Amino acid sequence: MDLLEYQGKQLFARHGIPVPSGKPAATVQEAVAAADEIGYPCVVKAQVLIGGRGKAGGVKLAKDRAEATQYATDILGMDIKGFTVHEVWIEGASEIAEEYYASIVFDRAAKAPLVMLSTQGGMDIEEVAEKTPDALARLHVDPLLGFQDFHGRKLAFAAGIPGDLIRPVGAMLAKLYETFVAEEAMLIEVNPLIITPGRDVVALDAKVTLDGNSLYRHPDNAALRDPSAEDPQEQMAHERGLTYVKLDGDIGILGNGAGLVMSTLDVVAQAGGAPANFLDAGGGSKADAIVSAVEVILSDAKVRAVLFNIFGGITRCDEVAKGLIEAFDVVKPTVPFVVRLDGTNDVEGRKLLADANLPNVATAKTMNEAAEKVVELSKTGVAA
Template identity: 45%
Template sequence: MNLQEYQSREFFKEFGIPVVEGAVASNREEALEIAKKIGLPVVLKAQVLVGGRGKAGGVKVAKTEEEVLKLADEILTMEIKGLKVKKLLVAKAVNILREFYVGFTVDRVSKRNVLIVSNAGGVDIEEVAKNTPEKIFKIYIDPIMGLFSYEAKKASQRLTEDMNIAPKIADIIEKLYKVYISLDGNLAEINPLAVVEGNNVLALDSKIVIDDNALFRHPELEALREPTEEEKLELEAKSKGFTYIKLNGNIGCLVNGAGLAMATMDLIKLFGGDPANFLDIGGSSSPEKVASAIEMITRDKNVKAILINIFGGITRCDDVA
């Protein structure tokens, strides 16, 4: 479960991580009211659950009240990577002196949580890892003992030797770890973590991804879920007894069994096609379930044909037919 930036900010504040002043708005009037309250200039940031908002024009600086209204209108009518912008974060613009990256995630190879820091903040951390891996520093965390204070200090001192700043970064690292563990996160990151005037250190962006398998421990978080249109389809499919994941192709797939479904998609790709979805109707079926699955596939306007691949066994082929 991905949290919106404005939601992640609230958890950061709850755990004592300093964030830039700001609030979320749903329309131009609310955006202007927030801007007046925190003072100009402000940054307007589209709240959508995808990366690359800045490159898509979803992050703008407004220096006047007129610009706030104009840019808020522009952003709230945008669609970024297929997602409509319904809210925007209005945050105080600050003078950035230095930018860092700080994050916690799960390392699948070592089977441990890992702290990742970099002095190349403000850019895609995957690109940094690919192009300049020497700028990445990692600490693998003991699953029983957790993060030690000396590890947070070590990481902060890899980012800066300025002892007016390093202790503040170490403190934020420890607090971010508490956010990550307390929420059963798969990811908690600050990018960028910025040094601003007065040697203050602020989280200018916030991202939290929560492990769906742990949501039963956090029922209060379900209220924060803002499903995309694709996620709504997946939830609808689940309620009807099958699994559906939308893809970008034009050949719909209706298959029984996850393994056969993936093999079917591989074959489509092998012969030059492009699957429009993953759809597993499961080990048992009914005509109603199959009809619902086909109806869901045909909602995708890109679909030109549907390939049905049923392994006769537990699933009755006459039901599917």
């Protein structure tokens, strides 16, 4: 779950990380009242779950009440890369001597947190990593050992941090790591991490991604979830207890079990198709879950064909067939389906589908055959 900047800063503040004072606002009146309370100059910052706000005009420095009013009016409701601004963060202006970059991300390949630090903050870190990779110091932390003082010093030396800032920057990294672990985050990024003229280290930005699977242990964090900011299909799937990931293609994919679904994505791609989504109905899927899955898949207007790839273990293929028959009665799909049933009660499931004689539904015996059929149907739009 991604947090807005101000939510991330509030999280940081709970862990003793220095951040500028600020207040969120959802209306122009609230924004102006916050600016009056914080004092001028102040910064009006759009709150959306996307980068590039400054370049899009979503971050403005207000010198007085009139400018705060104008900027809040301009920014609230603004569209930034497809995200509508519903809130702004009013923050006291900061004096900046230097801008750094710091982040902690869980590196799945290394099975350990990766801490990164650079003196080239305030810009696209991807560009820094590509053009001057040596400017980005990296260090994996053993989860059992945790972040130690020597880790901070090693990163600071590698990044070229000035001598008088090595300990303060190391201390900041230690607090960020503490937050990363305590809040069960997948990413914490500060860009820029600023150095003030008084040589204080302050987090001027906060990009935080929390592990959604851990939110039941963090009710305060779970309450920060904003369904309106989520993809509509992913929100619908979440509400129905389905695992769903939206992709860029036009073929809907449903399977039971993440491994089978990911294999199906690969096979469809090899057949020349482009998956539109990844939907795992889970083991033991019943008919009602299949109906819900069909509704979620077809809620994406880009879907031109759907592939059901079911391997029955705990899941019974006849239950899947019943669910598909019910879904056709309820949803009345207009795109072709390819169904492959194998495993527990697969014969019964295929018989149910044959007897139902659903319109625009083709069957396949193997995964490769199913993938080739659905790719063809995504282009022609009609099942044989």
